[in-house]
Amino acid sequence: MLLRVTPLRYNEDSNFPLVSMRSLSPVVWSEGMYLGPHHFQAQNRYFEDSIRFATSALWFENSGLVGGEIHAEALENGTIALLHARGVFPDGLVFHMPESDPLPAPRPMGDLFPPTRDKVTIFLAVPARKPNGLNCALDEREAGEARFLAETRTLHDETTGRDEKSVRLGRKNIRLLLDTEPSGGLVTLPVARVMRSGSGRFLPDPSFIPPCVQLSASARLMSMLGRLIEILEERSAEFSLAGGERPSFSTQELARFWFLHTINAALAPLRHLYYSKRGHPEELFVEMSRLGGALCTFALESHPRDLPVYDHQRLGECFDALDLHIRRHLEMIIPTNCLKIPLKAEEKYFYSGEVRDQRCLGRSTWVFAVGDGGGEAEVISKTPLLVKICSRAFVPELVKRALPGFSLTHLQTPPSAIATRPGTQYFSISKSGPCWDHIVKTRQVGVYVPGEFAEPEVELLVVIDS
Known part of the structure; x- marks a missing residue:
């Protein structure tokens, strides 16, 4: 198979100088020669054009x-x-x-x-x-x-x-x-x-993104990347196996693992670009395109050929289209209006979680899910009385002083966005008072589940209002 090599052509609308204008010949110095301004000017042009030629050959879109x-x-x-x-x-x-x-x-x-x-x-x-x-x-x-x-x-x-x-x-x-x-x-x-x-x-x-050679030059690019990382971290937490949970390797489970692999493989390089801030926009576009192409696997009517191409002079247009493609395909897999705040066990009976998605603090419904293998009526009756939910810093004080946290109300029918599990009861959380104000401020949630629950399985879910 022969590859056709297309000669390099310059865009007539671009500001790049013609190749013939570059001076890549050094001045020849010899003893006894008469020195004039022309010699030093020609030598200076040789240095400048050589550097420009080398950088343009080694790095893509270096302006x-x-x-x-x-x-x-x-x-x-x-x-x-x-x-x-x-x-x-x-x-x-x-x-x-x-x-x-x-x-x-x-x-x-x-x-x-x-x-x-x-x-x-x-x-x-x-x-x-x-x-x-x-x-x-x-x-x-x-x-x-x-x-x-x-x-x-x-x-x-x-x-x-x-x-x-x-x-x-x-x-x-x-x-x-x-x-x-x-x-x-x-x-x-x-x-x-x-x-x-x-x-x-x-x-x-x-919404404007100027041509740039570092991500930090555009607040919009950094904001877009930060938001995408938050969404991916949330999806990763939702699809990860809970502690002690064993995979069943069913068809649905395998699809879940592949989707989790797609997210986690993209998350690490995107986090690096976000925290280093010195990457070229094309590096970010490559990583986002890799994620966007992988997500096409989970959509029947989508193909990587439909992804936008990189355009250094129109970064806003190509990044907007790629970001929209990724978010839409993430929504195809799991509705984004139901988010999970991952809870991790700290001390005995105490759990904590971080609110990573800003939407959780806006118009939303918070739901606490608990199951302990006991009787349904018992869980429904004792959860509002014994479980305390507040900001992470306030929960230990509430337990010491025997004060209540958020008011919990049992839901006979949980919101349709929640994928319910057998043996689990769901309670709505009243978002008001000092507890809510402190969660908004710190973005840290604390949960206390006392020993009356033998082997509790707890979840904190947030349904975003459409």
């Missing part, structure tokens, strides 16, 4: 933001300005503002935001390097089309720490640009999207 933040107060007053930004332009020019490079001048939004549009994209822009033209302006009045502007700084001799000299350095001629303005001759990098509210005020669009 974008490393971090950045819009001045929110200025935007509310109709002006777009940056607090800080750092990253790499598509042609390889790096920037770190304001630490190494000055922030671009703020721009008023009023006259540049068309009344017919509700969103405008904001770019960082810098003049492209001209192979045979002016790239550094000595006079600020000529800085319009120049890539750099010469400015004088006083530097010390690094060997002696003395001997100050005035040295002219090139300041990057970076500016803010809106997508309503012409961008000819400029290299641009999207940094934000601004939308107009119903009252006419300007606000940053929270």
Whole structure:
């Protein structure tokens, strides 16, 4: 089988320079040669283009933001300005503002935001390097089309720490640009999207994900990843075998194990990306695509070919589609409106659990399930009197002072979202009072089941209101 190799072609709409513009030939130095600015400029271009060529060959999509933040107060007053930004332009020019490079001048939004549009994209822009033209302006009045502007700084001799000299350095001629303005001759990098509210005020669009080379550059990507990890951890807890439970290896049990394997295999690398925060968005997209493709196994009308492809210039669109695919397929396997808060035994008679899913603290119904192999009537009567449920920190004090926790009411018919088990009784939990307030604050739940229950099997379930 022969593989066809397609020649590399550059997107006409991209900001990548043509290969012919790169200078990959070093200057030849020889004794007695006359030195002029051209020699050092050519050597500098050789170093820059060699580094750019190597990084673009070794790493995929190596341009974008490393971090950045819009001045929110200025935007509310109709002006777009940056607090800080750092990253790499598509042609390889790096920037770190304001630490190494000055922030671009703020721009008023009023006259540049068309009344017919509700969103405008904001770019960082810098003049492209001209192979045979002016790239550094000595006079600020000529800085319009120049890539750099010469400015004088006083530097010390690094060997002696003395001997100050005035040295002219090139300041990057970076500016803010809106997508309503012409961008000819400029290299641009999207940094934000601004939308107009119903009252006419300007606000940053929270759904926008700029091209970036680190996950931490986008609060939206980090939020999406954190939410996905919470859901996967919840599913993993729901499908894991309870302590002492033995697998039956039935057909249904095998499907359960495969689904649990799919979740746990994805959870570990996703957690690493979330806590390291330095991964490239493509790394996250690969892990999410692997999970999305595996979940297609459990859906009859789904195939990995339908998954979105990675688009570095439209990260919001491709990540939104992939995230929606994953969450929908997780719901196909088990309804997401019934969640389980895993309880672990701490001391004798005491259990604790962590509320990982934020939805549990919103509009929801909490249900306590208990079974001990005793008589049904006995369990129904003694559970509301003896079992105490509150925040983890409060339960020991309630036991010491013989005070009640949440009020428990037996449910003759549990909510339909709950998969009931024979021999188990279900009780609704009243979410009110200091116990609930402290659970919302700490996200920690405590349960006390006294010795009157011989071998209790307890569960804490949450049904999310639709």
